[in-house]
Amino acid sequence: MPRILFVNDLWGYGTVTMAMAVAEELRERAICRFAGRGPGYELARRDCFDDLLRVDTMADPMLPALDAAIAASDAVVTVLNGGVARKAVERGVPCLFLDCMLWMWAQPPAVPPGVPYLTENFPGTKERLERWSDQLPNGEIVGPLVVRPSRTRAQSASAALINFGGLSCALLDQATLVAYATTMARCALMALDGSASRAIVAAGRHILDQMDQEALRSITPDAEFVDLSHDAYLAELRRSRVLISSSGMHALYEAGAIGVPCVCLPAQNLSGSLALDELERAGVQRTVGWNHLYGLDRLDSADEPEACLRIGACIQRFAADDQAQQRLVQDLRDRLQPECLEVIERRQAAFFAQQGDYGAPRIATRLLELLHQPAETPAAATAI
Numbered sequence: 603m604p605r606i607l608f609v610n611d612l613w614g615y616g617t618v619t620m621a622m623a624v625a626e627e628l629r630e631r632a633i634c635r636f637a638g639r640g641p642g643y644e645l646a647r648r649d650c651f652d653d654l655l656r657v658d659t660m661a662d663p664m665l666p667a668l669d670a671a672i673a674a675s676d677a678v679v680t681v682l683n684g685g686v687a688r689k690a691v692e693r694g695v696p697c698l699f700l701d702c703m704l705w706m707w708a709q710p711p712a713v714p715p716g717v718p719y720l721t722e723n724f725p726g727t728k729e730r731l732e733r734w735s736d737q738l739p740n741g742e743i744v745g746p747l748v749v750r751p752s753r754t755r756a757q758s759a760s761a762a763l764i765n766f767g768g769l770s771c772a773l774l775d776q777a778t779l780v781a782y783a784t785t786m787a788r789c790a791l792m793a794l795d796g797s798a799s800r801a802i803v804a805a806g807r808h809i810l811d812q813m814d815q816e817a818l819r820s821i822t823p824d825a826e827f828v829d830l831s832h833d834a835y836l837a838e839l840r841r842s843r844v845l846i847s848s849s850g851m852h853a854l855y856e857a858g859a860i861g862v863p864c865v866c867l868p869a870q871n872l873s874g875s876l877a878l879d880e881l882e883r884a885g886v887q888r889t890v891g892w893n894h895l896y897g898l899d900r901l902d903s904a905d906e907p908e909a910c911l912r913i914g915a916c917i918q919r920f921a922a923d924d925q926a927q928q929r930l931v932q933d934l935r936d937r938l939q940p941e942c943l944e945v946i947e948r949r950q951a952a953f954f955a956q957q958g959d960y961g962a963p964r965i966a967t968r969l970l971e972l973l974h975q976p977a978e979t980p981a982a983a984t985a986i
Contacts, residue, residue: 604973607675608651609637609659609668609686615768615806616852617681618642620700620722620747622832624679625650627966637671641768641806648831664689677973679965684712691717696972698965702747702851706876708904710734718972720965722747723957724851725880742968744961746855746954749836755861756840762798763842763862764790765835766805767850771871773910774917780812781921782848782870787813789927790846790867791821793934801825802838836860844943846934849874849889854881858954863947865937868892868930870917872909875901886953887946890933892916895926 608625610617618638625634635653636646647654657668664685672678672689678697680686690697691714699719701711705726713719719741721727731741766783787803794801801822805813807829815827830838839845839860847853849866851873857864868891869875875898881887892898896916901909920926936942 604632604676604970605635605674606632606969607635607637607671607678609678609680609683610642611682612638612640612642612658612660612770613682613772614770614850615642615645616702616850618645618768619749619832619852619856620681620702621679622646622649622651623747623749623960623962624700624965624969626749627962628969631966631970635671635675637668641770641808644806644829645768645832649833659683659686669693677969679969682711684714687714687717696975698969698972700747700965703873704730705880706873706903708902710737713738713740716740718742718968720744720961720968722851722961724877725884743958744964745958746852746859747961747965748852748855748859749832750960750962751836751840751859753840753860755842759841759843759862760799761838761842762790762794762801763838763845763847764801764803765845765847765853766803766809767848767853768806769809769848769870770806771910773907774870774914776808776812778914778917779870780809782917783809784813784818785917785921785927786848786867787818788821789930790934791818791825792931793938794822795935796822797938798843802842803827804830804835804838844938849878849881851877854887854950855954855957858950859960861947861951863943863950865889865934865943865946868895868916868920869913871913872901872903872906875909875913876903881953884953886949889937890930895920895929 608621633652636651637655637657638659639656655671673693678690678695681700687697687699697717699713699717702722704721705724719738723743769779810827819825842862845857845862845864849869854864866887866889878891898916
């Protein structure tokens with residue numbers, strides 16, 4: 603069977619679950635290896651990959667272990683990692699470049715000539731791909747890059763799942779991320795006020811171990827704090843009547859696929875903040891965000907460090923702001939009312955359907971087709 607190497611950009615869980623969705627479609631048709639480190643690697647090692655390489659995939663220059671893994675592969679799938687795509691071309695290894703954030707980029711990603719570029723759909727994606735068609739001539743839009751669910755939400759679903767995913771951002775320090783998770787979990791638990799049969803707080807171990815769980819259990823004594831594999835997370839999602847989540851696209855798409863209404867929290871990074879704006883414009887999600895609480899606006903995707911610095915300042919301010927926390931708690935209580943959740947679920951389902959068919963089967967097919975194309979020499983590929 604062909605050997606496929608998946609490489610991500612060390613940015614949270616989202617880019618890892620994209621790779622997982624494609625690897626699931628290749629089960630028993632390819633040997634799938636994952637390269638990465640940090641929270642994403644910890645998630646990947648508990649999932650569907652046949653082999654793993656713990657390595658810094660963003661190191662510059664590229665580390666020898668990753669270079670050797672690329673050279674030893676029959677094909678490479680790179681998720682938002684241009685350096686890996688360039689190295690694959692240099693080594694003459696077929697490569698696919700996956701993206702999920704074209705809709706927010708200020709400039710088109712640097713994709714090597716001849717490398718197929720596939721980007722996940724979201725409002726604004728089509729317009730940017732058309733605008734940059736000369737720089738992304740091999741561009742293609744695919745539907746949600748989430749694992750196709752074998753089952754939808756259980757009829758008896760009664761839990762509340764509070765999700766923080768990988769919660770990784772190279773532009774925010776660990777203390778800020780922990781403050782975000784702790785304060786948002788407090789607000790969510792206060793809003794639930796014991797109304798769910800179970801309250802589950804899910805995050806990576808790097809966050810859970812530093813959260814003030816004792817203080818949070820003073821609000822909900824039987825709250826569960828768990829670091830879940832992706833399969834276990836999806837199982838808990840099926841048992842939940844609501845998902846309360848930091849505003850990652852893939853958490854929203856997974857909830858849409860399973861039929862669980864998702865209530866978004868203010869974001870902890872730039873993509874989440876901009877995604878909330880798009881979801882509000884599309885009539886899918888309304889939330890009290892940093893713009894409402896502290897007037898945060900005009901975030902610029904061309905200057906992500908500055909945007910994240912401003913978001914981080916909001917997080918730290920919010921952690922000490924009882925009045926703002928009470929405002930969010932009340933907003934959450936309103937949105938957690940059964941009639942409101944029904945509206946959210948309907949709008950979310952319509953939005954999910956508008957994004958198109960599941961993207962992973964198309965990417966798996968495209969990858970297998972790529973393996974059967976005549977190989978180019980590195981020099982020829984570079985000259986395209």
